[in-house]
Amino acid sequence: MPSGKSEGAKRPNPSRSPRSDSSSKKRRWSPEERAAKGRRPRRRGGVQSDFEPRSESRDTRRAGSWGRSDRDVTAQSSPRDRFERDDRRDDRRRFDRDDRPRFQRDDRSRYDRDDRPRYDRDDRSRYDRDDRRADRRDDRPRFDRDDRRTDRPRFDRPRFDRDDRRTTRVERTPVERTPVERTPVERTPVERTPVDRTSAPAAVVTATDFAELGVDAVLVDRLAEDGITTPFPIQAAAIPDAVSGRDVLGRGRTGSGKTLGFGLPLLTRLAKGRRPGRSPRGIILLPTRELATQVSDVLAPLGRALGLRTVLVAGGMSYTPQLRSLEQGVDVVIGTPGRIIDLMDRQALELDAIEITVLDEADHMADLGFLPEVTTILDAIPADGQRMLFSATLDRGIDRLVATYLTDPSTHEVDGAQASVDTMTHYLLPIAPADKKSITAEIANRDGRTVIFVRTQLGADRVAEELRNSGVMAGALHGGLPQGARNRTLEAFKNGSLPVLVATDVAARGIHVDEVGLVLQVDPPADAKTYLHRAGRTARAGETGVVATLVLPDQRRQVRRLARDAGVDAIELKARPGDADLAEATGAAETSGDYISSRDYEKLIAPRSDRGPRSGNRRGGFNRSEGGFNRSGRGPGGRSNRGPGNGKPNGKAGSGRWSSDGRPERTAYHSGR
């Protein structure tokens, strides 16, 4: 087998492995050879692309034009375009594949590898993995997967739907669903699209109290006891249709009162058509346990006033109370998808008597990670019932759910998906990477409640710990914590003993805490929707609030764009530690540096001495009765680590039971100096 062109040496190129029969591998043609044989130049896998003959002179290429397609030339002529494209993976890939000059490529990868990300990335991914494994490894994934597989067939159907949806949507929906019982009278065509798009809600709101909206008189009285007499815009808009039994899509900005928007009509309708039987007739699905708990806390007392029983069905909590409630019979299930399916599998929960279904944070529930479970539940619910989807950001993502599960919904949007313009101030804070920790600490050290958002669970733990090391009392909240710790941390934050909450996006949506004066995004949000939801933890129900986002040099473009997409008019303010500007904008204050031991923190979050789940009479999200609280702890054992005098019997803290719920004692004893 003569090898094409010998260079004198007989040995094959040592870098090429021999074939299995130990004959030498065929040598690649050089570009010139390829050309001579009428082949097109190789496009990948070789070094030759740089030597490819081109029309442009070398100088031209050096000047930055690697393009030979019109596209690239265009891109080159508009630097802005080029950069924007550069941000996107697809394009990056395209550049790689094509003939991007080598120096560019090397440049980038060297930057990636060496500079910023190295320990960041390595550390993080390693920890993340471990973290995840610790959380999930042995038990969950296998089941999850199996579960999902069984879901898939069911889930494939919607995909099928997707193609059909546009054309057959109108005919198809009625066919699949059994004819609706509701009388046509209730569905006046005129009411079909009462979209209230207005930033001046008062002009549109006609009803001045809940009774006029059709809410049950008992509920109206009960609400009045709490001082709730005037409906918020989203409530005024959505409640009448919802009470009449129509399917509803509701969008109202964060903190605008959506919970009552669907809760009141749900309870009103169930109270009206009382029906014997133990199976629940209403169900409300939510994406996080905290949110489910909160909604349950709001609606349980209202339901009780009507003689309607509710049950909170969410993971991480004891089965027994949930099972017992279901056994005794409940009217409304409020919960998260996983445990609901769990109890369905155990035959403890039947959904075949459900008349009203609500998806809160519906766009999130339509996310890929949630959709299978959500559809599993929706498929188990009789098709002729009423369905309501609510969120601050209702976007196209819910189309499939709407097409499959809703009939002729009426849509109510109030103030669109935007942040409230007049009560929220947004800052983008470009900072130097080296300042990130100290600026975070200074901002967190402000007076009042602060929520800090980070991207990962590990990040939440780390930032909270760093803050305590700088003398700022802060606690982490994320899905990797035991449920008990999650509850107690949030409770401490609500009652004021914990001024700073460092959270993942588990707390991005829906969670209501009064008087959160500032939201600080240490990691930028994943998208504009997340920006809005995170921001919505402040400036709730008429309060004012500040949203500050730290921006590292290479995040500027991305974050500006996010803010723009979120419809936010943000002020950019370059920040250095100690800046007067920063202090004025955010209330940032120099930290004491007096480190707070993990022990002092654990005391703060320690389990209450009286066991048992939550006492039923906890006030829900709509009270504004919280008093003030002390600022961050100053110094080890600082007095402010104790709860404030707000009546919480927290005295028995130090019980040491904290470690018993499986959380390893942190070795926080490396002081930052």
Added chain:
DNA sequence: AAAAAAT
């Protein structure tokens, strides 16, 4: 990436 069920 996070969240959501644990036997």
